[in-house]
Amino acid sequence: MGGINKAFLRLCGRYYLDWIIDTLSGTCSELLLVTREPVLYRDWDLEIVQDIFQFRSPLTGLHAGLVNMQADYAFCTSCDTPLLESEIVQVLIDEIEFEYDVIVPASGTYYQPLCAIYSKRCIPFIEEQLSFGNLKADHLYKKIKLKEIPYERFEAIDPDLNSFFNVNTPEDIHSADRLLKQKKQRIF
Numbered sequence: 001m002g003g004i005n006k007a008f009l010r011l012c013g014r015y016y017l018d019w020i021i022d023t024l025s026g027t028c029s030e031l032l033l034v035t036r037e038p039v040l041y042r043d044w045d046l047e048i049v050q051d052i053f054q055f056r057s058p059l060t061g062l063h064a065g066l067v068n069m070q071a072d073y074a075f076c077t078s079c080d081t082p083l084l085e086s087e088i089v090q091v092l093i094d095e096i097e098f099e100y101d102v103i104v105p106a107s108g109t110y111y112q113p114l115c116a117i118y119s120k121r122c123i124p125f126i127e128e129q130l131s132f133g134n135l136k137a138d139h140l141y142k143k144i145k146l147k148e149i150p151y152e153r154f155e156a157i158d159p160d161l162n163s164f165f166n167v168n169t170p171e172d173i174h175s176a177d178r179l180l181k182q183k184k185q186r187i188f
Helices: 016-025 058-068 086-094 120-131 137-142 170-187
Strands: 032-034 047-049 073-077 102-107 115-119 146-150
Touching: 016 073, 016 086, 032 058, 047 058, 058 073, 058 120, 058 137, 073 086, 086 102, 086 115, 102 137, 115 120, 120 137
Parallel strands: 032 047, 102 146
Antiparallel strands: 073 115, 102 115
16 A cells, blocks of 8 residues: 555554554463564554564564564464454464464465464574565465464354455555444444
């Protein structure tokens, strides 16, 4: 979306970043924000880390987060997913098993790499991949032990799978607003 920082887009008057923090703070014990511009986030009480690799890619952010986190596993998302449900995150956390490096929602060969759990054991594989300029997160999945969680597991919690909705266009901004309003109507 032309250089727009999606963390600062608003949904029902709140920053996307605030929606995501609220969602994750109840399920994740450690919150890290990976950014190239840490000064923009000084008003948030978050641990902020910067990319280590200079490529512009979600994979570089994932790498920086894994390198800097304390825990063995991390839930990874992006700042353009304001409709993420904490129950979706909890399903993924509950699926952590030591023998798996990544736990990811999957439908056939389609994955949700920015709504997934990653182990610190992924770090050397990501570094090797980035050293070759390969920026695709799902290419990592061929090198590690992957646990795929079918979409059906999430549909009971989030029937329309709005947790996987990310904002990439101006139209998506309006769609996110509409989807949140529909959700609120179903709750009340």
